[in-house]
Amino acid sequence: MTDSGRTFPKGFSAAAMSAGIKPSGRTDLSCVVSDADCAWAFAGTRSAAAAACVTRNRELAAGSGPVRALVVNAGNANAATGAQGTRDNAELAGALGSVLGIGAELVLTASTGIIGHLLPMDRVLGGVEHLPDGLERGADAFAQAIMTTDTRPKVAQATLSTGARILGTAKGSGMIHPDMATMFAFAFTDARVDQGALRAAFPAIVNRTFNAVTVDGDTSTNDMAVVLANGRAGEVDLPEFLAALEGVLRELARMIAADGEGATKLLTVRVSGARTEAEALAAARTCCVSPLLKSAVHGNDPNWGRVIMAVGRSGAALEVERMTVAVQGTPVFAGRPLPYDAAAVSAAMRAEEVVFEVGLGVGDARGEAWGCDLSAGYVSINAEYTT
Amino acid sequence: MTDSGRTFPKGFSAAAMSAGIKPSGRTDLSCVVSDADCAWAFAGTRSAAAAACVTRNRELAAGSGPVRALVVNAGNANAATGAQGTRDNAELAGALGSVLGIGAELVLTASTGIIGHLLPMDRVLGGVEHLPDGLERGADAFAQAIMTTDTRPKVAQATLSTGARILGTAKGSGMIHPDMATMFAFAFTDARVDQGALRAAFPAIVNRTFNAVTVDGDTSTNDMAVVLANGRAGEVDLPEFLAALEGVLRELARMIAADGEGATKLLTVRVSGARTEAEALAAARTCCVSPLLKSAVHGNDPNWGRVIMAVGRSGAALEVERMTVAVQGTPVFAGRPLPYDAAAVSAAMRAEEVVFEVGLGVGDARGEAWGCDLSAGYVSINAEYTT
CATH class of the missing domain: 3.10.20.340 (ArgJ beta chain, C-terminal domain)
Incomplete structure (x- = not known):
């Protein structure tokens, strides 16, 4: 893994590990944690067969509460896994919340990988228990751990005039024809942004960025785009922030297209x-x-x-x-x-x-x-x- | 070319020749002629960039008149060719009508091949002049001449209880995701069928047959399905006829899918x-x-x-x-x-x-x-x- 030296905005840290979900032994379990409550916005796939993680995050997004953490596994989509899959997904959120000492409703989940296989919960829960031990400010390990058939990690960032920062990461290479969001784009900012304003602006930004990228016309069951704002860098100009956010997401969208499965250009x-x-x-x-x-x-x-x-x-x-x-x-x-x-x-x-x-x-x-x-x-x- | 011995229904004959439109020298200009007026129905591509032949046939289908002949060229789609392309297409119909001694409004046209190139009218018109010299009852030469990247000709047929016959031919291998019809399906019958009844039933049949086949999701500018009924075999039971027609078109649709570009199954x-x-x-x-x-x-x-x-x-x-x-x-x-x-x-x-x-x-x-x-x-x- 290359170390680009890129770090998360203030108050965010991340950890990644190999929990044994991917047969290759690559890192496949990761989390991002904020030390303060985050205003957030979410866009999830329009697929009628949405995965458990998308359904749960959408339910949380219907409320007005903040979030504090995000846990991601690669190698298994936990989609088309029935009631057991729904329970496994909730248990994953609860387990990370428990280790962090916060409620499960403050933890978002994201699963990516093959459809139709139950999560190996023994390995996943065994991993989550130790996952926060490795929390650090660097962004590269997280960007790497969320990959599936991607050939390279995807990170983009922007710094506002106040010094507040936005860091975005994404994964996606096949099954890319987002219909609300793409298969995992996560943006983190230490800017203080009103949750209502963020949620009002997010759909149009997603439409012009992730919904404008396509690799094969196939829309994933697990697509999601999330932005988390913890406010640690204070007030910002909203139009400036939204323009910078769109720029970061646009850059990630182009990275996903360029790294489409089998792509040469x-x-x-x-x-x-x-x-x-x-x-x-x-x-x-x-x-x-x-x-x-x-x-x-x-x-x-x-x-x-x-x-x-x-x-x-x-x-x-x-x-x-x-x-x-x-x-x-x-x-x-x-x-x-x-x-x-x-x-x-x-x-x-x-x-x-x-x-x-x-x-x-x-x-x-x-x-x-x-x-x-x-x-x-x-x-x-x-x-x-x-x- | 294999000779399957399949022939057109009573009153229909066809001719095919190499007019030099395809650089390969394969047959690329063909026609089917009926010795009696035909009741007919037409379905054309929903593409907003429909080719000149689709637009002209659609205009003819808006009227209630019969048709007598169909002229087809392969190797050039005459699409996105502007006003010159529209004139060339009309001239092609008029030229065949003139040789046959019938009005241009009795002649349908169909062009298939590359988009965005003007038809080589000198070669096309030089060919049309002699095309009817070769009229015969056999169907193989026509089915072969309408092909582009197809690897094999596509013919299907049915015989009704009265002895009336339906013979269908189709071409199509890439740019196949019909949205009203597929890139050329022509059915000919000597059954006597009311034009209104035929036109009323045709859209639903096309929807369950050609609109249910796809090779690559790409809809052609030149898609069309046409059925011509010249009545030479007399009255038939309409439900029996429509069921047989659907069976023929369904068989052709499956042939097109199986012969999709690069397909192995x-x-x-x-x-x-x-x-x-x-x-x-x-x-x-x-x-x-x-x-x-x-x-x-x-x-x-x-x-x-x-x-x-x-x-x-x-x-x-x-x-x-x-x-x-x-x-x-x-x-x-x-x-x-x-x-x-x-x-x-x-x-x-x-x-x-x-x-x-x-x-x-x-x-x-x-x-x-x-x-x-x-x-x-x-x-x-x-x-x-x-x-």
């Missing part, structure tokens, strides 16, 4: 000229999820017809005769096919990020989404996941 | 216990489009958690505690994970068709959808399509 689609922001986002997101466009990006093929196809099926209003498409800055369509140097554009696509700009020609709204290319690696990663 | 998902048929179809279709489930099927991995995930995001109502899942006939989930022999189920998945049966536990409605596995072959086919 980041795919960015910017849509303008839409009737509404929702339609612009839908058009951009449909491009990013299209297996045909993703395959073309993988092969550095400037096959912009697939952008027309994807936008056409996105539900966004458009006028083909007024549409425009550019690939890596080169205009290729403006109501009709434009002549362009295909070899030069293909060469320009051999980059870490491939950008398509699409104008729909029917309004002024804009939106941006992120995805990745589709490679044979995605298939091999997912063809033998359990066997 | 057919994926069938049967959903029961849904609140409505629409929700059952949505749940089944979401399973078939899931890249994660498709990858697992490719690797013979009985990872049924991905079925839970896909159904969960499908929008269908469900109760996880009452859900059931079976893989190749083996129950693996019934409100909780069931013990099963993973090696035996994996072995059973090494088959031409893999069937998942899913119960949602909230009603009595059923639905079935078809797809295919996701292989590295899909990526390589689509990574360098134009370059």
Whole structure:
């Protein structure tokens, strides 16, 4: 593990350990603890088969109480595990609360990994008992412990003018097509923020960041995004804070897309000229999820017809005769096919990020989404996941 | 080309030729002609970027007139080609009508292939002039000429109790996630059918057949399904005819799924216990489009958690505690994970068709959808399509 030297904001500390949930022996159990009550906001998957952790956190979020800690396990999603799974999840929260000397209702839970297997509770509870022994300010061990098929940890941060900080971490590589949040994004801040204001602003921020990233169109049962604010760095300007929070989450969203299963490059689609922001986002997101466009990006093929196809099926209003498409800055369509140097554009696509700009020609709204290319690696990663 | 000996119903004949649209020199221009006016029904893509042929056929279908002929080109979709593309498409219809001595309004058009390139009209028109010279009753040459990345022609047929026949042909391998129809299904019958009755029944039949097949979630700009009835075999029982038509289209839909780009096997998902048929179809279709489930099927991995995930995001109502899942006939989930022999189920998945049966536990409605596995072959086919 690389040590980036990144630390949590004031009052937060974290611990990670290997509890034996992952057969590989990698760290798979972790927690973040705040020394003061946190205002918080939560967004969870819209899946009708949401996991026990999402359901429990959503119930807590329906109340107005604060939280103090978050416990995360990787390697097992504890989803589709029935009533036993619900009990196991509650027991996990209670166990960490008990070790920390706080009530279970102050502890959020998050599980990620394979669906349909009961948590190995003996190993999990044996681990939780000693987990807080390792609490420290460094963020790297936590960012590492929440990973599944991710190839690298994902951390982003911002510092406000008052000195208050925001640190965000995320995990996610496959089953990424969030519908409210993505598979685990956690942001921690020592800024003092009103819980009502935070919760009011959070859905729109999540919509423009995590809900605009897609790896495969598959929405997880365990997706969640959480922000915890413990106030230890005092008052901040709310608009400044929200803009910084959005910046941190946006950076994490792009990291998730770039680290999509089997990905070799980041795919960015910017849509303008839409009737509404929702339609612009839908058009951009449909491009990013299209297996045909993703395959073309993988092969550095400037096959912009697939952008027309994807936008056409996105539900966004458009006028083909007024549409425009550019690939890596080169205009290729403006109501009709434009002549362009295909070899030069293909060469320009051999980059870490491939950008398509699409104008729909029917309004002024804009939106941006992120995805990745589709490679044979995605298939091999997912063809033998359990066997 | 294999000669299956299959022929068109009475009064229909077809011709196919290589007009030089495909660089490979394969047959790419074809037509079907009826010697009597046909009652007909049409379903076209819901894409907002529909191609010129779909738009023109839809306009014709808005009227009550008959048709007599259909001209198809492969190798070029004539989509996103602006006003010139619209003119070229009309000129193609007019040219065939002129050679046949019938009005252009009696000629349907269908183009398939790459998006965003103008039709090579000199070659197309030069071909059309001689196309009817080769008219014959055999169906194989036509089924072959409409193919693009298909690996095999797709023909299905039925004979009614009166002796009237239905012959259906289809093409489609990638960009398959029809939203009204699939990329070309043509059915021809010599039964006498009332046009109003045919048009009233067609949408529901298309919904249960072509709209239930998916290869990659990408909806084409050129999708269409057409049925032509020339009445040459006389009156038939309408319910018998419609059931036979649905059987033919269903067989074609399964052929398209099995021949999906890069596919090595057919994926069938049967959903029961849904609140409505629409929700059952949505749940089944979401399973078939899931890249994660498709990858697992490719690797013979009985990872049924991905079925839970896909159904969960499908929008269908469900109760996880009452859900059931079976893989190749083996129950693996019934409100909780069931013990099963993973090696035996994996072995059973090494088959031409893999069937998942899913119960949602909230009603009595059923639905079935078809797809295919996701292989590295899909990526390589689509990574360098134009370059």
